[in-house]
Structure formats: C-alpha cells, structure tokens
Amino acid sequence: MIGAASVIPSRKDPVRSRIVPLALALVGSLALASCAGAAPGKPASTEAGDGHGEIAGAVELAEPALGLTSVDADGAVRHLDLLDESVTDLGSTAPPVGMTTDGRYLFVETADGVQIVDSGVWTWDHVDHFHYYRAEPRLLGTVEGEGPVTVATTNSSTTGGTGLFFAGSGESVLLDTEALSKGEVVERFRDDDGGLVVPVGSFALVARGGEVAVRSADGAPTGESAACVDPRGAITTRVGAVVGCGDGALLATAATGGVAIERIPYPQGTTAPRAEAFANREGRPTVAALAGDSAVWLLDTRAREWTLLPAPAPLAAVTAVDDADGHVLALAKDGRMLVLEAATGAQLAATEPLVADSLSTGAAPVLIADQQRAYLSAPSEHRMFEIDFADGARLARTFETASAPAFVAETGR
Known part of the structure; x- marks a missing residue:
C-alpha cells in the first residue's frame, strides 16, 4: 500500500493545441477485460480491506486514472483515458435526459428512472x-422513479449514501454507496412523500415543506431540522453538505451521534438572483453558482460566507477551481470559456468561442474543472476540449468524437 502524494500527474500536453481523433469502440457489450487490465499507473497493490477506499478485486495505482466518461444522445457510454488517450466502450443506457456524477459513478436520468x-x-x-484505484467498469442497474430527478452525492464512492429525489x-x-462499490443497487430507504435528499455521513437530509430534516440511514427522523424555503441545489465539499x-x-x-446544521445567509441587502445549482473542483471548500446570467455567487463553506462577483459577459455556466490563485471558470453565452479572478470577478483570460453552435442549438455543453485543467464538451461540434486555464486559457488538446457527447463527467478523481 502506498501513500500517494496529493498531486495530479502531468498529462500529454504539447505547447500548441492538437486534435486527437477518438476511434469508435465496439458497440454493444462491455469491454470489461481490456479496460480493467489497462491501468495507466503502476499497480501498487491488489489487496483490499484496510479502509483506504478500495474494494476486493480493485488495483491501487501510483497515480489517478483520470478520464472523461460520456453518454451520447442514444445512450452509448464511452470512456476516454486522459493519460494514454485510449477509448473504451462501456455499453449503453436508455436515451439520457440528464446526468450527475461523484467522480466515479454516472447517474444517468432516463425516462424510466436513473441508470x-x-x-x-x-x-x-x-x-x-490520496489513494487511486481501478476496478472493473460496469452498468449496475436502474433505480425506478418518475423524473425530473435531482441526485446528491458525497466525495466518497465507497461509503455513505447517494440521494435521489x-x-x-x-x-x-x-x-447505499458502499453497495454500489460492490456492484449492487441497494435502497436504504424510499419515501413516497419526500423531497431533495442530501447524504451527510451515515445520515441524510430530506427537504420538504419549507424544512430540511435529518434522517438516519434507514429513513427514521432524528428530530433535527432547520428551515429552508424553496430548497434548490446541493453539493458536498470538504467541509460538509450544502x-x-x-x-x-x-x-x-x-x-457526534447526528448532524450539525448551520445557516449561511446571503449578504444583507443583496438583490441578486439566488443560487440554484452549485459546481466546483470536487471536494474543495468553495463552490460557485450563477446569479442569473450577469453575476456569480461564490460560497466559501470554510469561511461560511458568500461573495457576489460581476460577470464580464452573459454566462451559461460557472465552476470554482478554488486553487491558490483563486480561479473561477465560466462559460459565456457566446461559447467562450472565461477565466475569472475570485477576488474581483475580473477576466484573466478567455478562449475562442469553442461551443457557440452547441449553445445556439440548446445542446448544453458541460464545463468541468480539476486541479490542472478544464474540460468542455461540445455536443454539436462533436468535440471535447482540454484547456489549461492557468496558462492564458490555452487550448491543450481537442478530442474529436464520432457522436455527440450529450453528457460528460471527469472520472477517476
């Protein structure tokens, strides 16, 4: 067992942008054996059970196996390995209408529920x-329900719970997220008259009727609650669940024995639109949300405070990198990715309009941030972009896709 340093490995990255064609993998059944055996990092251990996030049959790696896992409009699921640029077909779901991820699992909303x-x-x-693992990829099953669905995850893909409303x-x-790590879909509880479900350790918050109440893992009320008018949006940071x-x-x-709930009110006198959806580099304390299309909310969960930043252009999406330089990434409605300064909202850099066609056709590009790079999907353009946001928003790699990536997640993080 190794104690790997908390760094992200360098990715193939020439000085100038290049286009990498993605070959279509075989359509249909899972290519499990080839994917499971092609670990991009040197295996450090295959033993499990010592409490470091692994499961039986998984291989511990010396570096994270970062990838982009996508679902196209027909439900085809493909995984692009960001280290060796190989592509693996993971099978297919029903046609997707939405997707949420925790960095390992893809919760794909379909007409029948969540696959x-x-x-x-x-x-x-x-x-x-950090410790890094690779196991056999697979389609786990479907949680039935009538959408739209809101999925709330934690930062752990082997313990705790995952909430669906x-x-x-x-x-x-x-x-039960631990059961998911073993290939089983297990419902800890299902409430027919529920609301937004947000996991917190071995407990969960359920929002209903202007109140957020704490439930135990089996759904029993604990008696703890807090007022919350019109709950929308949830995210888990290193500090806690929002x-x-x-x-x-x-x-x-x-x-100890329950859940502590704190209220973080908006700054007094603010008239900006409320935050409705949060995004950040996974696990970091600061999260970002749109305030309409002309401003950005930053919520620092460690400092328990909000900051409102003016936007230099109308925005379609935003996420917080929360790095030492305080980068905030935003997708402008004209198709450019903007790099903003967290302290002032000033624009530091911008790309060309990479996803203008997707935005004009309502194809909903996905913007993802990690420690070193940003990833931007372009469904209408049939591309995915890797951007070095700290180097003047330089376009590092362009991946061409044979089909439109309707939803994309960075996995392995």
Whole structure:
C-alpha cells in the first residue's frame, strides 16, 4: 500500500493545441477485460480491506486514472483515458435526459428512472494524501422513479449514501454507496412523500415543506431540522453538505451521534438572483453558482460566507477551481470559456468561442474543472476540449468524437 502524494500527474500536453481523433469502440457489450487490465499507473497493490477506499478485486495505482466518461444522445457510454488517450466502450443506457456524477459513478436520468454506470476508476481522499484505484467498469442497474430527478452525492464512492429525489412521483431515495462499490443497487430507504435528499455521513437530509430534516440511514427522523424555503441545489465539499435555500444556504456536517446544521445567509441587502445549482473542483471548500446570467455567487463553506462577483459577459455556466490563485471558470453565452479572478470577478483570460453552435442549438455543453485543467464538451461540434486555464486559457488538446457527447463527467478523481 502506498501513500500517494496529493498531486495530479502531468498529462500529454504539447505547447500548441492538437486534435486527437477518438476511434469508435465496439458497440454493444462491455469491454470489461481490456479496460480493467489497462491501468495507466503502476499497480501498487491488489489487496483490499484496510479502509483506504478500495474494494476486493480493485488495483491501487501510483497515480489517478483520470478520464472523461460520456453518454451520447442514444445512450452509448464511452470512456476516454486522459493519460494514454485510449477509448473504451462501456455499453449503453436508455436515451439520457440528464446526468450527475461523484467522480466515479454516472447517474444517468432516463425516462424510466436513473441508470447507474460505474466507470471503475476513483480516488480515495485520506485528507493529507490520496489513494487511486481501478476496478472493473460496469452498468449496475436502474433505480425506478418518475423524473425530473435531482441526485446528491458525497466525495466518497465507497461509503455513505447517494440521494435521489424524483420530482414527478415525489419519491425520495437514499442509495447505499458502499453497495454500489460492490456492484449492487441497494435502497436504504424510499419515501413516497419526500423531497431533495442530501447524504451527510451515515445520515441524510430530506427537504420538504419549507424544512430540511435529518434522517438516519434507514429513513427514521432524528428530530433535527432547520428551515429552508424553496430548497434548490446541493453539493458536498470538504467541509460538509450544502443545500441551497431562498435566503442563502444550509451547511450540514457530521457530528457526534447526528448532524450539525448551520445557516449561511446571503449578504444583507443583496438583490441578486439566488443560487440554484452549485459546481466546483470536487471536494474543495468553495463552490460557485450563477446569479442569473450577469453575476456569480461564490460560497466559501470554510469561511461560511458568500461573495457576489460581476460577470464580464452573459454566462451559461460557472465552476470554482478554488486553487491558490483563486480561479473561477465560466462559460459565456457566446461559447467562450472565461477565466475569472475570485477576488474581483475580473477576466484573466478567455478562449475562442469553442461551443457557440452547441449553445445556439440548446445542446448544453458541460464545463468541468480539476486541479490542472478544464474540460468542455461540445455536443454539436462533436468535440471535447482540454484547456489549461492557468496558462492564458490555452487550448491543450481537442478530442474529436464520432457522436455527440450529450453528457460528460471527469472520472477517476
């Protein structure tokens, strides 16, 4: 067992942008054996059970197996390895209408519910260092429900729970994430008259009727609750779980025998639109959200404070890198990716309009941030872009895709 340093390995990255064609993998059944055996990092261990996030049959790696796992409009699931640029076909789901990820699993919303894809690569956070794993990728099954669905995950893909709220049927479901890591879809509880479900340690928050209440893993109320008018949006940071409310946010953290809930109100006198969806580099304390299309909300969950930044252009999406330089990444409605300064909102750099066609046709590009790079999907352009945001928004790599990547997640993180 190694204690790998908390660094991201360098990726193939020439000085000038280049285009990398993605060959179509075989359509149909899972190419499991070839994917599982092609670990991009040197295997460090195949033993399991010592509490470092691994499972039986997984291989520990010396570096993270980062990839882009995508689902196209027909449901074809493909995985692009960002280290060796190989592409693996992982099978197919029903046609997707939405997707959420925790960095390992893809929760793909379809007409019948949520189909779960295990990418087979993940990182386990040990606070001062990380452990990296690869296991067999697979399609795990479907959680039935009538959407639209809101999925809330944690930063752990081997412990705790995953929350699903099916707005159409009003059902709240808490999945057992440890069971998912073993290939099983297990519902810890299903509430027919529920609301937004947000996991917190071995507990869960359920939002309903202007209140967020704490439930145990089996769904039993604990008696702990907090007011939350019109809950929308949830995300888990290194500090705790965030739930967006009409007047700010709730921050829930695991406490002895239960959950502690704190309110983080918007700054007094603000008239900016509320935050409705949060995004960040996974696990970091600061998250970002749109305030309409002309400003950005930053929520620092460690400092328990909001910051409102003016936007230099109308925006379609935003995410917080939360690095030492305070980068915030935004997708402008004209198709450019902007690099903003977290302290002032000033524009530091911008790309060319990479996804203008996708935005004009409503194809919804996905913007992802990690420690070193940003990834931007371009469904209409049939491309995915890798951008070095710290180097003047330089276009590092362009991946051509044979089909339109309707939804994309960075996995292995």
